[in-house]
Structure formats: structure tokens, C-alpha cells
Amino acid sequence: MSWIKVAKVTDVPTNTGLAVEAEGQALALYKVEDQVYAIDGICPHAGGPMAEGSLNGCLVMCPWHGWEFNVKTGDCDFNPDIKTKTYPVKLEGEDIYINLEVKG
Numbered sequence: 001m002s003w004i005k006v007a008k009v010t011d012v013p014t015n016t017g018l019a020v021e022a023e024g025q026a027l028a029l030y031k032v033e034d035q036v037y038a039i040d041g042i043c044p045h046a047g048g049p050m051a052e053g054s055l056n057g058c059l060v061m062c063p064w065h066g067w068e069f070n071v072k073t074g075d076c077d078f079n080p081d082i083k084t085k086t087y088p089v090k091l092e093g094e095d096i097y098i099n100l101e102v103k104g
């Protein structure tokens with residue numbers, strides 16, 4: 001497993017996401033309670049910037065058309081057939097590591 005350091009926990013806001021890139025892949029990081037979650041940075045609907053979405057609990061709303069996704073599971077809240085990618089996150093102290101090889 002190859003882990004890539006992408007940010008620090010303190011860089012991630014509480015009510016929205018943080019856009020990061022790992023090996024050319026756009027990702028969005030979110031902080032929910034004491035954990036950090038990573039999903040695809042590009043909305044599966046029409047390519048909206050997921051890191052700019054507002055976060056309510058573990059649901060993030062895409063800023064373009066309002067689709068909501070659970071940042072823990074990638075599930076879309078209104079259609080079980082739609083899902084965004086999730087990525088494993090590892091915290092080491094303040095450092096956030098992402099693994100791109102395992103997708104949820």
C-alpha cells in the first residue's frame with residue numbers, strides 16, 4: 001500500500017472541504033468529528049468541485065446542483081445507484097495520508 005501525504009488536519013475546514021491533489025487525482029477532504037474522509041474531488045453528476053461544497057454532518061452538498069453525498073461511504077443521499085469514490089485516510093499526528101490504490 002502506498003500512502004501519500006496530502007495535507008495537515010488543521011488545513012481542513014469544518015463546514016466545507018479542502019481540495020488536494022495526489023498523483024494528478026483531484027480529491028476533497030472533509031473533517032467529521034475527529035476523523036478525516038476523502039472522496040473524489042470531481043462530482044459524478046457534471047464535474048462540480050466537491051471540496052467547495054457545504055458540509056452538514058457527514059453529508060456534503062455539491063455547490064453546482066445540490067446533489068449530496070455521504071463523505072464516509074460515497075453514497076448519494078437520494079439515489080442508491082449513484083456513488084462517488086472514497087479513499088482510505090490515515091492520520092499520523094497532524095499529517096493526512098491518502099491511499100489511491102483502494103477505492104470505496
Ligand code: FES
Nearest residue numbers: 043046048062065
Ligand atoms: S455537478 Fe455536482 S450536482 Fe451537478
